[in-house]
Amino acid sequence: MKEKYKEMLDTLRELCAIPAPSHMEYKRAKYCKNWLEKAGAKGVYIDEAINVIFPLNCEGSNDITVFAAHTDVVFPDTESMPYIDDGEKIHCPGVGDDTASVVVLMMLAKYFIENKMVPPKGILFVCNSCEEGLGNLKGTRQIFKDFDGRIKQFISFDCSYNKISDRCVGSHRYEVEVLTEGGHSFQKFGNANAIHVLSEIISEIYKVQIPQKAGSITTYNVGSIVGGTSINTIAQSAKMLCEYRSTDKECLEMMCRKFEEIFENARSEKVQVLVEKIGDRPCSNIDDKKLDRLKNICKPIIERIIHEPVAFESASTDCNIPLSLGIPAICIGVYQGDGEHTREEWIEKASLALGLEIAIKIARLLGEVEDEK
Template identity: 25%
Template sequence: MRTRVATATLLLSLAASLTAQTNWFQPDLLKQPAVAKALQSVDDRATGIVDEWIRLVEIPSPSGKEQARVRYMRAEMEKLGLTDIREDKMLNISGVRKGTGGGPTVVFAAHTDTVFPESTPIKVRREGDNLTAPGVGDDTSNLMATLEMFRALNRGNVQTKGDLIFLASSQEEVGLLGAKFWLENSGYKPDMFVAVDLGSNQVWYGALRITQYKFFYTSPGAHTLESRGAASPSKALAKAISGMYEIPLPPVAPGLDTFKLPVINVGMMGGGTVINAIPRETWFTVDLRSLDSTTQDKLATAVVGTAKQAAEKESVGFRMETGMAIDYGKARPQAERLNLPVVQTALATANYFRQPGTPEITPSDVGSTDANIAVAMGIPAVAVGTALEHLPHRLEEFAEASSIVPGIKSLLALAVSLTTH
């Protein structure tokens, strides 16, 4: 009897500790003098943070041309006293804030690039609490917040057990290229990876399957006067694009807010050089996204098949390019990813610091951030954000200035919780 009770008690406490373990954030942490000092220092610098955020937005940083922001980040990482500051050929820059030892190594990654070409006007317009400029949210807010989080840790002299790595990643917007290169080649083997790349009201723990194609149709070309009935890359393009929209899609996956997945999007098209000839070449792109590899593979077969068939029917030449080929073979199952401490702790800190009056944050099994690469490699990963942002990837993009202060505090609580466990 005694043994059975003891066993039952043991099992109960084991179950309790297993569930308790997944969220490592304890609000009491915020009362520790060093942490409290760090958090207070963020409040004290609120105005300066927003001013610097604006300056950072106004440094142009299209993908592959992030040099100016990299120089900025290098100077700041040096001032922070980070060790092992490194740049690589992809324009990633990273530095390490050493822990006292015995804790996990956690990467905080924010990307330096924006989707906007160099010529885009990026002067920030400030109206009330709103900052409007291309790139103000994605991902400059989070780059600013991550930098400030490391500064605040220093100001509070917060000691963590594990190492914290600050990665300012490059070329995120053109296929997560920087993070992929860094995770595969830096030599670091992080225990957890946090992509700081969302709004502060979002926590993502998944990795969208993303496959991107560019299809080309070619012909010898001919004058309009000789074009009647002739094979035409224009016709092939037209048939292929309408075919893309006729591919049957599975029902929209639930619980993803405004996202409707799976999806096939034709985002770019072009070809020809003159009005009075059959073009020698036409092309278009497809961005295919879904939640799981089985669906993705099925739709990918349909997309490529449709594109090829159009070429065969129209008797024109065909070739294709594929981008964003990430192998998710090592990704953990959905339930396991959801219950990872990095995800549950991020959820707890995001909700603790969320703007009063805003809805409770729930985690989404999606992601098209640097965290995808970590998820694909089987590294526990999450994507979070630090400001309330709107209309990313559009010229009208804006963010709520004051929201970054609680966002930075939330990030700091997450960093300390993960690395002192």
């Protein structure tokens, strides 16, 4: 295990040094493909969505289990980001979410290769692309397109190991642009101002009463605005990014109708409101009971290894895609850390060894290379 621990840390340091904003994961994907091939993996390929795929005994199988971790990070940086190993922790943006998980996933694949384990129904190991933000789950969508109907369960490694997300949060994201005639601030005073119209739209959004369906959580947000030309110009254009999310499909649809109404009401002969949907993450479309088996297997294994209780939560992850298709999926953690999506993110170094233990135990059970206990 000592050797493995060192190998994990070396791999983590090398992967962290490769920038990987969503849609720009190619260098990381190539690194992962080479790494897996060096570990003895056969048949590894990079698909058109920049997923790295290692199918193990999947040929002819219609009962495939997927283990996935995403290669992209939320940061737009295209240069390496600072990587600090203080002996106990590693500090680097994206180190936990989800780079450490990718390392554990590859180590898991290597464990299967080294031990010549042949999962009878096939396992797909995937370092997937585009999980974050406007990546819009492109990588996972591609997997379910290419393996249409053949995947029967999906496990994503993506978060600290004291959490499991078993419920997915759906969302719609928009770029909204208001266009008006504008003009000179003095000579054309009274002409519609795009900034003013957009502000009114935002005020209306913040008056929306969120749906009160029992057990559901719904939220909305305006995340950024830009617009205008100069201090003495009636703004001709103003833009914003906004979103709403919900754990419930019906609530998501209700929010959709409310937002569309607000956009429509702002339109007039002199005001254009252009709405582009830039993100669409589906809600779950599966009976919760169908997730019990995965939950009942994963939770006790993780708790036994980390000696802490594990909590269930809702999140927006790669699991949204299988869950929306009615396929059991769960998102578990294989490291301990904090500060995801901030530049202060860190992980506990020692947690990687526990993470690998979790991954191996769960993969052996779900891959049916040992009996369920």
